[in-house]
Amino acid sequence: MKAPKFSYTRGESLDQVLTLLNEYGEEGRILAGGQSLMPTLNMRLSNPKILIDINHLSELNSISINDDIVSIGALSRHSEVGRSPIVERHLPLIADAIPHVAHIAVRNRGTFGGSVALADPAAELPACVLALGGTLVVQSVRGIRKIIADDYFLGLYETERKPDELLIEVQIPVQDPTALSAFVELSQRKGDYAIAGLAFVGTVENQLIKTAKLVYFGSETKPTLAKNTMAVLTNTPWNDKTRELIVETLGQDLDPMTNLQGSAKMKLHLQKVLTNRAIDLALKREKPSR
Amino acid sequence: MSEETSEIKLTVNGDLITKTVNVRQHLVDFLRLELGLTGSHLGCEHGICGACSVWVDGLVVRGCLMLAVQADGGDVTTIEGLTETGEIADLQKNFVDRNALQCGFCTPGMLMTLAELLRKSELSSREEIREHISGNYCRCTGYHAIVDAVETTIRDRLGDS
Numbered sequence: 001m002k003a004p005k006f007s008y009t010r011g012e013s014l015d016q017v018l019t020l021l022n023e024y025g026e027e028g029r030i031l032a033g034g035q036s037l038m039p040t041l042n043m044r045l046s047n048p049k050i051l052i053d054i055n056h057l058s059e060l061n062s063i064s065i066n067d068d069i070v071s072i073g074a075l076s077r078h079s080e081v082g083r084s085p086i087v088e089r090h091l092p093l094i095a096d097a098i099p100h101v102a103h104i105a106v107r108n109r110g111t112f113g114g115s116v117a118l119a120d121p122a123a124e125l126p127a128c129v130l131a132l133g134g135t136l137v138v139q140s141v142r143g144i145r146k147i148i149a150d151d152y153f154l155g156l157y158e159t160e161r162k163p164d165e166l167l168i169e170v171q172i173p174v175q176d177p178t179a180l181s182a183f184v185e186l187s188q189r190k191g192d193y194a195i196a197g198l199a200f201v202g203t204v205e206n207q208l209i210k211t212a213k214l215v216y217f218g219s220e221t222k223p224t225l226a227k228n229t230m231a232v233l234t235n236t237p238w239n240d241k242t243r244e245l246i247v248e249t250l251g252q253d254l255d256p257m258t259n260l261q262g263s264a265k266m267k268l269h270l271q272k273v274l275t276n277r278a279i280d281l282a283l284k285r286e287k288p289s290r
Numbered sequence: 291m292s293e294e295t296s297e298i299k300l301t302v303n304g305d306l307i308t309k310t311v312n313v314r315q316h317l318v319d320f321l322r323l324e325l326g327l328t329g330s331h332l333g334c335e336h337g338i339c340g341a342c343s344v345w346v347d348g349l350v351v352r353g354c355l356m357l358a359v360q361a362d363g364g365d366v367t368t369i370e371g372l373t374e375t376g377e378i379a380d381l382q383k384n385f386v387d388r389n390a391l392q393c394g395f396c397t398p399g400m401l402m403t404l405a406e407l408l409r410k411s412e413l414s415s416r417e418e419i420r421e422h423i424s425g426n427y428c429r430c431t432g433y434h435a436i437v438d439a440v441e442t443t444i445r446d447r448l449g450d451s
Contacts, residue, residue: 001335005291008313008359031360038355039336042316049291051313053360060328079349103425105403106337109356191424 003041005051011057014139017166018275020052020108022141025163032075033110035102036118060168065090067181068174074167079104090174093132093181093199097124100183103191117167119152119159119222122194122261123143124185126153127217130225131181131199134172138165140227146171156221179203179280184274190262194218195261196270199276202233204286209233214275219256219267226253229275238279247272298362302327303371311358311380318342318360321368329398330371340426343399344368350406369398380446386438392430400426403442414444422444 011017021028027138029048031037033053040046060075063084070090072081081087082098101107101115101124115125116136129136130149138145138161145165152160161167175181185197196219202212212233214226230248236242256267294313299306311320316335321327321344333339335354341351345367372378378401384390391397398405400423407414407422414422419440420433428436 002318002319003314005293005314007291007294008296008357010362031357033321034355034360035337035352037438038316038357042335042354051357055360099421103340104406104422105340105343105350105425106355109351117299140425190421190423 001042001044003038004043004044006048008052008053009050010055012113014057014166014168015060017057017143018050018139018164020050021164023168024050024052027214028163029096030054030114030117030166032114033077035106035110036120037115041181043121047142054166061269063087063172064120070172070174072112072170072172074111074117074169076104076112076164078107078110078112082107091128091132092175093183093201094125094172096181097128097199100185100187100191100194100197106191112170113167116170117159117161121156121221121223121257122218124183124194124197124199125218127197127199127215127223129170129172130182130223131201131213131215132172134170136161136167138162138167140165140170145167153222158222173276175201176203180216180285182278182281182285184281185279186270186274193261196267196274198271198274198278200282202279202282204283207238207283207286209236209238209279209283212279214278216254216271218261219264219271220255221257224254226250228252233279238283241277246275250275292399295364296358296359297302299397300361300363301365303367303374308416308448313357313359315358316354317344317346317356317358317361317366318353321353322364324358327368327370329373331395331398333395339396339399340403340423340428341396341399343402343426345372345402350403367402369401372405379406381405381408381439384438384442388435388439388442390431390435390439391428396426396428396430400428403444407440408443408447413450414440414447415439 013148025274027049031051031053058071088095134149182200186195199215203210216224256264258264299308318330331341335340337352337355344353
């Protein structure tokens with residue numbers, strides 16, 4: 001189908017974009033990579049009054065590191081994030097996740113900030129940002145506000161960002177070199193919408209799990225921390241007994257939704273399978289102690 | 291709401307073009323309907339099938355997920371332009387030799403996507419080739435013949451048989 005009628009403005013400066021957002025609020029829509037917005041327009045699932053194109057705000061397209069914080073500009077394309085030596089070295093979880101983010105042509109255009117701001121429940125990057133304890137920097141004519149990832153994701157496509165605020169940057173602490181991470185996902189085709197998936201970050205000593213952070217996506221309405229399971233895994237050997245225990249706790253932590261990608265029951269099962277895979281993978285990555 | 295239009299200046303297959311477009315028109319409708327470049331196909335129109343793949347500023351993108359007005363000032367290459375340069379003549383010949391197409395609907399998008407892989411000029415495994423075209427649907431071949439054609443092209447280019 002064809003998009004409905006709308007007005008279009010190419011943003012030439014951050015100030016101009018923030019002024020337009022302030023003026024139009026919910027009737028304006030930010031056009032970044034457009035890889036989620038354009039399909040909804042073509043299918044007439046959304047009907048904004050104005051599209052505000054931010055693709056020419058080059059100040060939002062950078063990846064840098066300062067005082068052990070990696071700053072990813074909102075307009076950084078997925079393929080740029082995937083190629084970034086800073087991300088590869090300091091945020092291996094995100095480097096592992098990028099190949100799962102759609103397909104090459106979509107990664108060339110889609111943006112890191114767009115994915116995090118939209119908070120699609122099947123998206124990989126919101127889960128990674130939550131697992132790594134990231135902070136979202138949003139700006140409006142009222143000023144700059146920092147929102148920690150724990151407070152940002154509220155529900156299905158529902159976030160703490162107000163309609164007049166633009167996500168400009170995501171700040172993520174570097175991964176501790178002694179920490180381990182793993183990213184696993186199931187989808188029909190590689191790059192398609194996730195049926196189920198999780199991001200794991202933890203510390204391991206001599207194959208004993210010391211700490212574990214687990215964030216689930218695809219099955220839940222928003223990226224979800226599995227707090228009961230994380231508690232069970234703390235200071236625990238990874239053995240058959242633990243594997244059995246987390247089957248129980250995951251049932252308490254997760255509340256999967258049924259959608260085109262599968263039933264709630266199947267998704268809960270798959271998340272249990274993936275949890276085992278993720279922890280097995282992370283433990284394999286432990287460097288032998290000297 | 292009335293139809294909003296905008297004048298754009300862009301390069302398409304090396305030619306400088308100035309046109310007035312409806313701001314809601316996506317890039318592939320512009321290429322097909324305004325410029326008559328019908329090599330880029332429209333399948334799903336929501337970014338799933340890959341038939342509309344074109345290059346913008348040297349990178350393969352979904353032509354249905356970008357507005358024509360966004361290409362203002364940009365450099366667009368379609369299958370017509372890429373064919374003319376001869377850059378993928380070997381790949382195209384191998385597609386024919388290996389029967390890597392039947393109806394041909396997906397082929398332009400497939401070739402635009404694969405050209406980006408071939409530019410890396412390194413040996414890719416069959417798995418990597420499949421991964422690279424994971425966003426391009428083909429409903430005729432079952433993909434094996436396409437992967438064969440790409441593998442042959444890469445090996446020939448590297449002088450590795």
